[in-house]
Structure formats: C-alpha cells, structure tokens
Amino acid sequence: MAIDPNIPIDWDAELVDLTTPQPVDVDEHRAPRHTDRQPILPKWARSAEAFQAQMRWAAENAAHRAGYHAVRLPLYVARLIARAPRGLGRVLRSWVAWMLDWDGRQVVRSAVAVSADGMARAQYVTLAEERSRRMKARLRMSGFGVLVSGAVGVALLAAPAWVQLLTAGVAVACLGAAGGRPDAPLATSAVVTSRVARLHSETVMRALQSLGIAGINRSPKEIGWPAPISRDGAGWRAEVDLPPGVTAGDVIERREALASALSRPLGCVWPEGAPSVHPGRLVLWVGDREMSKSPNPPWPLARGGAVNLFNPFPFGTDPRGRAASVTLMYASAAIGSIPRMGKTFSLRLLLLAAALDPRAQVWPFDLKGTGDFRPLQPIAHRYRAGDDPDDIEYALTALTELQTEMTRRTKVLRGLPSDLVPESKVTDQLADNSSLGLFPIVVGVDECQRWFEHPEFGEQIQAICEDLVRRGPATGIMMLFATQRPDAKSLPPVISSNVVLRYAMKVMTHQANDMILGSGASSSGIKAQAFARSDRGIGYLAGEGDDPQIVRTHYVDAVVAEQVVTRARAVREAAGTLSGYALGVEQDVQAGPSHDVLADVLGVIADKAWLESIAERLAEFRPAYEGWDKTSVSAALRPYGIVPAQTWLTDSATGKGANRYGVTADAIRRAIAERDGKRRK
C-alpha cells in the first residue's frame, strides 16, 4: 500500500494501537487443527508380514498350550481319580435331595410356621400333597433309573475290556470333575496373561498433584491433555501440558514419588520431556512390566551387518522399546556402576561394534582378567587380560605407542589441505585412505582404576590417557573406560570431564552419578541411583542426542560375541586389515610408525649390553627414544618374550666389572626371527 505524504500521521493513535492489547477474534484466528486419525484396519491386518506374524503367534500359542497340557496329562488323570470319591458323594447327595424333594420340604416347613400365625390350613395341605405327589414320581423314576443302571452294568460285564475301561474312565472323569473345588482347578494355565490397569487422566492428575510441585497445586485446572491417553508399545502413554512455569524436569526429578502415586513399580514409570514442543510438555509412559523384566530384543548386528563408526549403530532400547544408538567417532567414553550391573557387557558391545568396522583397530584391555574380552582376540590389534606387573608394562608400552601415533596423526592432519579437513579432524573419507593411516582406533579398558592406581606406572599411564582423551578423538583415537569405582582416583577428573559418551548404570551416590554423567546431572533429575539392583544392563546414556536417555543395552553374551567376531575377522581378512595381536604379534613396539624397536636395539649392542646402556644408546640413535630408561627398554622387549637377566660387563665409567640386568644380541635375533616368521604365516 502506498503512503500518501499529504495525509498527516496521527502518532498518538498509532502508539495507542501498539500499547493497548487488542482482543483477538477467536474465530478469525483459529489455530490450525492437527488431528490424529485412527487407523481403519488393526495393525496386524495392514500388511502381509503383520498378518503372518499374527497367525504365527496364534499357531505358536496353540502349540504351546497343547504341549503344556499334554505333558501334564498324567497329573490331570491322577487328580481326577483322587477327586472321584468326593464327586461320587456329591452326586449321591444331590440325587437323594432331588428324590426326597428336600427343597419342597423346606417350603412345607416354612408354611407350617406361617400357618401358626394364621395362614390358611388349606394352603398347607395343598403344599404337602403336592410334595408327596412329586416325591412318589421321583421315587418311581429313581427306581427305574436303578434298574436301567443295573442292566447296563450286567451288559458291561459281558462287553469287551476296552468298552469296560472306557466306561469306567468316563465315569471316573465325570465323578472327578464333580468332585473339583473352585480354588483348585484341574489344569493350571499354560499362558499367564497379566491384565494391566488402564491409565486414566484422573489417575495421572491425582499423581501429579501429590508431587508437591507448587505450580501444579496452585492451578491444577491448567493441566492440559494434548492427546488422549493411549497404548504405546507395551504400556500407556500420556501427554500432558503442565501448568505455566512447571517444566517436565520438575516431574522427572520426582519419578520415584510419581511411581508411588501411580501405585506402579519404579521400573514401569518413565516420565520424559518433549523439549522440541515446549519445556512444559511431559510425556509419561507407564509400562505394563518393569523394564528389566520385559523382553530384550536381540542386537540387530548379531546376525549380520557392518558398522561405519562415523554413523550411529544400535546399542540398546529405551523404556518404550525404541532403538537407541551410539556414535563412537570423536567420542571417548566413561561407563560406570556398582559391580555386576553390566559395565563389561556394554563396553564389549561397543568394542564389537568397532570390530564390525573393518578399518578400525580394536585394543581391548581386560584388567579384571576374567577373559570377558577373549572373544575379541581374533581381531584385536593389541590385547591384554589381567593386571600383573607385565600386563601393566604391556599397557604402558601400548599407550606410549598410541600417544606417538596420535602425534603423527596430528601432523598428518595439519599437512592436509583445509578442504579435506574442514573441521581439523579425521573424516570418513580420510579414514578410508589407507596411505594416511587415519583409521579409527578404539581402546576399551575394563576396570580402568587398576591402571591409574598402579604404584609405579599409574601416574605415567594417567598422564598419557588424559592426553589421549583430550586430543585423541579428533585424530580418530577413542578411549573407552569402564570402572566400578567412579571416584577421582579411579576415573581422574581430566578424563571424566573430557569424555563425550557417558553411560551410568546403578550407582550408590550422587557423587558417583555426577562423576560419570557429568557434574550437575543429579540436580537436574538424571539419577542413576534410582535404578534397582535388578536393572542389569539399564543405564542413563548421555552424550548421544541432546538429553540423557535411559537405555537398556542389547544382551550379547560371549557366545554371540564370538560369532560376531568370526564374521568381523572374515571381513577384515578380505579387506587385508587384520593386524597386530590378531596376526600373532602380541606387541610390535615401535617408537614411531616406521621404527622397529627390536632392530634398533640390535643395532646398538654388539654381543650383550645392560638395559641402561641400551636406553642411552637408543636415545642417541633416534630422537623418538628420548626419555627412555631401563624400564622402558625392558617393557618394550618383554612382549617379544625377551626377559632381561643378570649380565656381567665392565662399567665404562668406573672401569669395574658388575652384574646388572641386560640382554644379549642372540636373544634379540631369535625374537626378530620368531616375529617375522609369525608375520609371514
């Protein structure tokens, strides 16, 4: 619209327009309606697969019932026989009662009582005569019945044995059935169907009002119901708009009180927010059964499929049975809980997923030492179970190697053009390029506290791990730690504050909770303390998606893990990416990617040498060995089976002979020959 400059603007009127709230005509400004139409056909009739699944279920159910009762048939027969005498007694009693018309006798007796009060005598006489007539007729019929039964009995004596048996069987079955008791049914139920009470809006409303949230109690009428309460998976789903000023988090924090108010087990009640709608939208899902007792679907990757670590892969399911995934790339992880809750299983699941990406190197360290990571051996690049001194030395050497590798990677990334590394980190394409050596490396450490608490190497290991957690993910190196003691000593603060993925199953204190899930988790209602001891494999997963979510991991035991790894190994063999431990090289210690420590040691000793002399000469020989001492040399040689022994040599500084730990050139040569032989195989 053009503005006419000749017409003066009335600024006062304009201001009034802006400042005075104008009523809105509701009809003119009606909000668009969003309606959910109910499906015309039930779910099972909507597709051939669903129909087949329904039919399969019905057939399986029928077969189960048949099998269940067939097995118990002898028990049912025994019960019928045992109940037959009582049944006979009941039948005889009913017969006598009918024949002698006991009901009629009651009527006549009450008529006597009434006639004393003045009832007409004629009425009593009529009732008595009627009863006597009825009795006579019934006695005649009974006599006839006895005669017929006697004749049938005599006929049966002459009948074939099977007829006699069949008749006796039917008679006993009928008498047994008549002798039953309502509280003790003959057959127990083959299928137990638990009926779950429907969730009503009044119940939810009452429960919300009992939580002591001032905003709700002040204006309960403002609680809104954007959708009717309906079935969702194996539970009821209620969507609630909380009164203004109340957030879904306020309710989530009081989950336990909510469960109590709804009279349901804690494991059934799962309030969630819907931040994409608004912070006051609460989605309350109340399961029919506790999460830990409902069926856990198998891991989709157990039977087939591959993983690209740059993309999400299935990890578990949420309380409503929806898939929950994890993306491992660029994410170090911390997993924690009290013992026996599923840390090792969940860490192994992540490592199995890494195994299914043929590019990735997997380095499992099982410090519990019970062999939980044994299934991963056939694809592992580095592997160790246990926390003996040589295991710790092995780990230190491996971590040193990893740190050097990380430094190499940072240099490679720095040297690449920006269009290849727009975010200065390894990309899917770069990981594919084998000449760059930027494949993902996934290190899983179960019971990591054993490393950090080690009196001799603990500090050194911790320093390297902190560096790897901070700088590793961008270069494709992911450190995953699991611990049953989430405190500052077991999970150093630098690590716990720098990990991205966090998975906490049951813990005992809010400190432990916050140590794994991040500080402030408890106060915002994310409480792994609320899990029960029976909630194995169930935890809060944070770092994937915007908000922490409850996830139950897929259950993958050692047998399934072995099958997955067999598949992963075949893929790796075809791709030529098997390396390290999987090829029989327990530890190929290299000070850098192109250095061979055995060859280097052999190069600095003539016949034999002390460890400290080797360390000094190595440092002069190659800068990568700077800082090495006799322990570093020993740790580097041990994986090849070279055990330092007392060696007599002359100390060049003092000119005196002495016995100190050293190695011989022959031992190194033998180790090189053995290693190269394994590689050729």
Ligand SMILES: Nc1ncnc2c1ncn2[C@@H]1O[C@H](COP(=O)(O)OP(=O)(O)OP(=O)(O)O)[C@@H](O)[C@H]1O
């Ligand atoms: N997703 C799951 N579903 C059901 N049960 C599970 C799941 N994950 C683990 N469990 C059960 O929990 C038990 C303990 O698992 P796991 O050994 O991983 O616990 P942990 O926390 O590592 O124990 P510890 O602290 O003693 O090492 C397992 O034996 C397994 O039966």
